[in-house]
Amino acid sequence: MPELRVGLIGAGTIARVHAAAWSKIGVDLVVFASSAAQELADAYGGTAVASLPEMLAGVDVVDICTPTASHSAIARAALNANCDVICEKPLARTVDEARQLVNLARERGRHLLPAHVVRYFPEYVKAQQAIVAGRLGQLAVLRFSRTGAFPTAGWFADDNESGGIVLDQMIHDIDQAIWLAGPVTTVHGSENQVTTETGAVTTAHALLTHESGAISHCRSFWGSPTTEFAYTFQVAGSRGNLEFDSRTSTGIRLDGGARSAAPTSDTHLPKIDATNSPYLHELSNFFHRITLGSASSVESHDGLKAVEIASAVSQSIKSGNPITVLNEGELA
Secondary structure (H helix, E strand, O other): OOOOEEEEEOOOHHHHHHHHHHHHHOOEEEEEOOOOHHHHHHHOOOEEOOOHHHHHOOOOEEEEOOOHHHHHHHHHHHHHOOOEEEEEOOOOOOHHHHHHHHHHHHHHOOOEEEEOHHHHOHHHHHHHHHHHOOOOOOEEEEEEEEEEEOOOOHHHHOHHHHOHHHHHHHHHHHHHHHHHHOOEEEEEEEEEEEEEOOEEEEEEEEEEEEOOOOEEEEEEEEEOOOOOOEEEEEEEEOOOEEEEEOOOOOOOOOOHHHOOOOOOOOOOOOOOOHHHOHHHHHHHHHHHHHHHOOOOOOOHHHHHHHHHHHHHHHHHHHHOOOEEEEEOOEEO
């Protein structure tokens, strides 16, 4: 197996998941973070460094697992240091930043791989394969929902930093809608937030119209601290339907609002089996993309498109009007 030195930036929840996957893949792991870098490195057999320049001078790949607003600057620095880049979604906070990164990666001849991990969840992979094989015929309506607890890190609640629920959570299903049904031409979004005794509750909905005429509904929900993570999709076509509900796939269905005990882990994220993790499949795919030139399930332009459509949904929410998507990176 080709040797690879991976620089992991960040030491939060997602960084820990990535570190576990890199440990199984067998790379030389280097960790840099504002805090807890040494602890994370020790846990997964890596080495902690004291600065970003020190990391960039000694790694082949940079894996960015930091708050959204920092993605663009870190990715630019890594690309300019001739490193390949893996970046947690969203690729950047704004469309302009995402487009600049895609262009810079092309100019530098480096890989820029946005970590849209839902493309590696087996149920979505099977749905995409069925659609490509024509088993559903002409797609008509797609419905996606994603539910979880309001994230505990403070920056998520600052829309200027995180992009809010649309850019952070709904972007998963926006990417799926594009992956399954093709380019989007118009979007219309709505959002509502209330404050309860247990914290903020936010819900958002987006209606996407595709070039093909298919329509996608994306619903996102950040709830109380006891809200269970769950996701669903339904795809209806001229020849058949597909549906999945993570709550019933195991025979267990819980209403998170009915539980009184606090969660024992971050419930804005799915529970992951470390031995068969979609994150492991994702990073293994990226490893082979970088080292062997194998095909990847997601490329830089996919990350740009997801940011573009998510940003259009946010623009629609603010204006109350539908937004027309003209071309990649351009909104009417």
